[in-house]
Amino acid sequence: MTIRFRSVLAASALASLSGAALAHPGHAPASFASGFAHPLGGLDHLLAMLAVGLYAARQPGAARLLLPTGFVLAMLAGAGLGALGLALPAVEAGISASVLVLGLLIAFAARLPLAASLPLVAAFALFHGHAHHAEMGDATLLGYSLGFALATAALHAAGLTLARAFPDSRGGRLALRLGGGGIAGVGVALLGG
Template sequence: MNTRKLLVSAALAAASGTALAHPGHETASFFSGFSHPFGGLDHLLAMLAVGLYAAQRQGAARLALPAGFVLAMLAGAGLGAMGVALPAVESGIALSVLVFGLLIALAARLPLAAGLPLVAAFALFHGYAHHAEIGGAALASYAAGFALATAALHACGYLLARWMPETAAAQRLKRAAGAAIAGVGAVLLGA
């Protein structure tokens, strides 16, 4: 599959509407989990941004950041399943959109020892929110669905960034995309 088809597929999935993000509209628990990250702009932008940010990095960080996000997101869902209260979940998600956008806009290169915990901390909020929408779905299949969708969104962001040439104009475009993501994060925070 070429990059253009992958991007078109991701765009169509992202445009599928917020109704898919909420349980009760379908019976397949894997599908409801898979569709949830595509249904909210906050989740969608944060997950694409992790892929975009990872593409700016070198070496192990390119894989560690998205993988760390997915693992921490599953841990956040686990916290929700255990009944642990996580305060300010929606604010944490909105702040993740802002911070990830700023990291891209500023072309920040945090050391992996700082970037990975930052990404993981925000992923806890996303996972907790995903669990809150579980409805009657089985946790394992629901979590597998949203983990796979998240990894796919990370891959879309990564591939988009790597597809662009290493020119000054492309770098400005990536930074502008980061600024736009950060702007949406600021709006979501009510700033």
């Protein structure tokens, strides 16, 4: 195992141990900081957002940028729906399904056309944004939303960077596919829990 691969594994393990403690109200004043912490503290949000970056990294052309950008914009729209008092059905199931489906896309090295992948990613993002808004507490919508949008963009960038850290070789592609399988496995557990 190379040192870089061990570092990636160690960072992934530490990230997965963060748990959901910070993803729920009462842990910090509702503000930009708590908005920023929300996607980082819940394993469901963290894995889905990393997966968007991992998936986007292996897509052709403009999809590499459009998928993460579309996710962030749709996530903000989902928070806006929540702010308007419009409910989405089965938000937690939608979030869990996003972890499962995005993991499967990575595991199977899928290359959907942008006309299919962008609406799929955006639909999942609506659920994430709606959930973020539900956890907002008494924070201002602008500060809190800016926090979770920037954290999400950072997680997408981490996924893109992580995917690029693996060589474009049989072994590197296999490692990414196995990682996608692991993400999908967590999605199955979340849906069953």
